[in-house]
Amino acid sequence: MSLSSRHLLGLYGVPKEDIQLILDTATTFREVLERPIKKVPTLQGKTIVNLFYESSTRTRISFELAQKRLSADTINFSTSTSSTKKGETFKDTVRNIEAMKVDMIVVRHQSAGVPTYLTKISKANIINAGDGLHEHPTQGLLDIYSIKEKLGKLDGLKVCIVGDVSHSRVALSNIFGLKTMGAKVSVCGPSTMIPFGIESLGVKVYNKINQAIAEHDVLNVLRIQLERNAGERIPSLREYHNYFGITTERIEKNNRDVLILHPGPINRGVELSSEVADGPYQVILDQVTNGVAIRMAVLYLLGTMH
Amino acid sequence: MKIILKNARVINPIQKLDSKLDLLIEDGVIQKIGEISEKVVKDSQIFDFENKICVPGLFDMHVHLREPGREDEETIDTGSNSAAAGGFTGVACMPNTSPDIDSAEIVKFIKEKSKKNLVDVFPVAAATLNRKGEALSPIAELYEAGAIAFSDDGSVIKNAGILRRVLEYSKMFDVPVIEHCEDETLSDGAMNEGLVSTILGMPSIPNVAEDLIVARDILMAEFTDARIHIAHISTKGAVELIRQAKKRGVKVTAEVTPHHFTLTDDSLKLFDTNYKMSPPLRTTSDIQAILEGLKDGTIDCIASDHAPHAIEEKEMEFVFAPNGIVGLETTLGISISELVHKKILTLNQLIEKLSINPRKILNLPIPEIKEGSEVNLTIIDTDLIWTVDVTKLKSKSKNSPFDKRLLTGKSISVINKRQMYFEDNYIRI
Ligand SMILES: [Zn+2]
Numbered sequence: 001m002s003l004s005s006r007h008l009l010g011l012y013g014v015p016k017e018d019i020q021l022i023l024d025t026a027t028t029f030r031e032v033l034e035r036p037i038k039k040v041p042t043l044q045g046k047t048i049v050n051l052f053y054e055s056s057t058r059t060r061i062s063f064e065l066a067q068k069r070l071s072a073d074t075i076n077f078s079t080s081t082s083s084t085k086k087g088e089t090f091k092d093t094v095r096n097i098e099a100m101k102v103d104m105i106v107v108r109h110q111s112a113g114v115p116t117y118l119t120k121i122s123k124a125n126i127i128n129a130g131d132g133l134h135e136h137p138t139q140g141l142l143d144i145y146s147i148k149e150k151l152g153k154l155d156g157l158k159v160c161i162v163g164d165v166s167h168s169r170v171a172l173s174n175i176f177g178l179k180t181m182g183a184k185v186s187v188c189g190p191s192t193m194i195p196f197g198i199e200s201l202g203v204k205v206y207n208k209i210n211q212a213i214a215e216h217d218v219l220n221v222l223r224i225q226l227e228r229n230a231g232e233r234i235p236s237l238r239e240y241h242n243y244f245g246i247t248t249e250r251i252e253k254n255n256r257d258v259l260i261l262h263p264g265p266i267n268r269g270v271e272l273s274s275e276v277a278d279g280p281y282q283v284i285l286d287q288v289t290n291g292v293a294i295r296m297a298v299l300y301l302l303g304t305m306h
Numbered sequence: 307m308k309i310i311l312k313n314a315r316v317i318n319p320i321q322k323l324d325s326k327l328d329l330l331i332e333d334g335v336i337q338k339i340g341e342i343s344e345k346v347v348k349d350s351q352i353f354d355f356e357n358k359i360c361v362p363g364l365f366d367m368h369v370h371l372r373e374p375g376r377e378d379e380e381t382i383d384t385g386s387n388s389a390a391a392g393g394f395t396g397v398a399c400m401p402n403t404s405p406d407i408d409s410a411e412i413v414k415f416i417k418e419k420s421k422k423n424l425v426d427v428f429p430v431a432a433a434t435l436n437r438k439g440e441a442l443s444p445i446a447e448l449y450e451a452g453a454i455a456f457s458d459d460g461s462v463i464k465n466a467g468i469l470r471r472v473l474e475y476s477k478m479f480d481v482p483v484i485e486h487c488e489d490e491t492l493s494d495g496a497m498n499e500g501l502v503s504t505i506l507g508m509p510s511i512p513n514v515a516e517d518l519i520v521a522r523d524i525l526m527a528e529f530t531d532a533r534i535h536i537a538h539i540s541t542k543g544a545v546e547l548i549r550q551a552k553k554r555g556v557k558v559t560a561e562v563t564p565h566h567f568t569l570t571d572d573s574l575k576l577f578d579t580n581y582k583m584s585p586p587l588r589t590t591s592d593i594q595a596i597l598e599g600l601k602d603g604t605i606d607c608i609a610s611d612h613a614p615h616a617i618e619e620k621e622m623e624f625v626f627a628p629n630g631i632v633g634l635e636t637t638l639g640i641s642i643s644e645l646v647h648k649k650i651l652t653l654n655q656l657i658e659k660l661s662i663n664p665r666k667i668l669n670l671p672i673p674e675i676k677e678g679s680e681v682n683l684t685i686i687d688t689d690l691i692w693t694v695d696v697t698k699l700k701s702k703s704k705n706s707p708f709d710k711r712l713l714t715g716k717s718i719s720v721i722n723k724r725q726m727y728f729e730d731n732y733i734r735i
Binding site (some may be wrong): 012089090091109110111112113114116117131132134135168169172195196198199200201277 | 447463498500502503504505506507508509510512576618622623624625626
């Protein structure tokens with residue numbers, strides 16, 4: 001069994017069999033992570049570069065740990081300056097890295113499409129670790145994995161993505177991946193945060209949080225980008241919390257069976273109340289553990305492809 | 307030197323001319339039209355243009371020549387070569403050079419530099435100082451130096467109050483103000499806002515960013531009774547606004563680029579920066595409206611918006627890459643393939659949009675094909691099938707989304723200012 005593409009650029013258009021294979025492989029690695037010695041020699045001799053043009057400690061650590069668990073050699077390249085500000089272009093940087101004979105590149109970049117562009121200028125397997133507001137496929141996969149783990153199925157499940165959907169690569173990867181796996185996906189948030197034409201992707205739009213909680217099995221609650229939004233898309237964080245924040249009271253009034261996911265880091269008191277963030281409805285830390293297993297699965301499947 | 311162009315179908319809509327004729331040209335002037343025997347005319351060079359059409363030289367009213375300032379991307383000379391290869395005998399160049407074309411010296415510099423070339427270059431000067439939209443440029447002085455229109459192209463004139471003064475002032479010279487219509491508070495994006503931008507998670511620009519300014523500009527032109535020309539229209543809303551304004555008698559004209567009537571935002575799925583332009587590529591329904599607008603005359607002309615960029619600038623992360631593509635050498639081929647062969651426009655209508663109307667808008671004389679006239683012609687093979695190859699472009703820059711595209715129709719030769727461009731060579735005639 002192998003994947004149909006040698007890169008993971010996004011979940012848009014990825015066939016069901018591929019997603020299923022990644023989820024199944026992750027289950028195997030999830031077991032490895034429970035062992036006293038959490039390491040397998042699968043990617044020994046492979047060199048992986050983590051090319052991070054946008055700071056993201058969490059995603060980078062998760063990838064790095066997954067690479068170490070698979071015994072790969074890892075190099076980290078992090079910078080926050082874009083090629084417009086530096087003398088060297090992005091392409092030159094990549095060519096330089098390529099010359100060091102790397103097998104895989106994990107890339108995070110503030111500009112949508114950079115992973116796709118990388119496939120044209122590099123021979124390595126490319127894994128998208130988040131590009132602009134486009135996709136974050138391993139996050140989508142780990143969310144899907146976590147839902148399946150808790151609820152036992154995906155087909156027919158109702159999942160609502162809550163918050164700033166128009167500024168979220170996590171939302172898009174979730175929508176594409178979950179729909180492929182047979183789930184019904186909706187979004188809920190202020191109208192200013194719902195992207196154009198999302199309904200034509202077969203996604204229902206909610207503007208009332210109580211209704212969204214009542215009508216779904218899962219809420220995947222997005223992080224509100226504090227710096228980006230206050231004043232422009234929402235009047236204030238306080239108003240956001242009052243009208244769209246997930247609180248224990250709202251959950252208990254509308255749907256005690258709901259499962260809460262959050263990609264982290266959490267803004268307590270904004271999208272989630274502290275009580276919810278630490279409470280019984282959420283699986284936030286399981287998501288983090290599953291993230292390592294999912295990334296191991298993706299690295300393994302791409303790294304051992306011929 | 308004497309040359310004879312034989313057997314071409316000679317078309318000139320303004321003369322109601324359309325017949326198979328020979329032309330005898332001597333020292334750059336048409337001496338005789340009709341059936342000309344090479345036996346009668348001694349020492350002449352014969353060009354057999356059987357099955358080709360011969361039309362008044364094509365004119366591209368929207369090109370960026372990059373000189374002065376970015377001679378690594380294009381110069382007046384290389385841009386003129388590109389124009390000649392694409393079938394144009396004249397171009398109007400936009401003022402967003404470095405420095406901007408906002409002083410008489412730069413207008414004169416461009417006129418002087420292009421003097422020796424086959425292709426006529428007419429500078430469009432900045433409407434406001436440094437194209438900042440704050441203070442009027444020396445419009446009278448620029449006009450006197452040779453500027454034929456005023457524009458802050460690359461940017462919109464943000465402030466309606468300043469636009470009013472620009473319109474009023476240019477009206478004294480009966481020249482159009484050319485507007486790049488885009489409300490900057492809505493255009494902070496890298497592509498069209500639509501389903502594709504949603505799927506790609508790309509910052510986007512809605513149609514209304516253009517429609518708003520087109521509406522404002524039409525109202526301002528109506529209010530001042532001055533002439534406004536809408537550059538590179540891309541939305542169905544803009545087409546309709548212009549159609550209605552023309553019905554009311556507003557002095558508005560409009561142009562469209564080949565990419566805006568052939569490509570949609572769907573092409574951006576590969577994140578190729580050669581599809582990044584301003585205004586952005588829109589949707590199929592916008593293209594439909596633009597084709598209707600071309601047909602019914604709402605859109606007066608076709609212009610390339612030739613915008614050369616260095617490879618290292620286009621080979622960048624999508625949101626950082628500059629806007630624009632080269633177009634002088636593909637405009638005619640795309641227009642014939644997409645408009646004439648697909649029966650959107652007749653050949654006559656296409657010639658109006660590529661030769662007659664741009665000159666009318668810019669108050670330039672329209673070349674006549676009659677005895678005694680100075681020769682200014684383009685010879686076109688409407689059936690020639692060829693493949694665009696960016697490596698062979700005469701332009702210094704290679705940023706084109708049409709690379710490897712199969713086109714039907716191409717310019718074979720252009721003649722102007724006692725020079726003939728034929729088979730990659732300039733011949734003095
Ligand atoms: Zn423009």
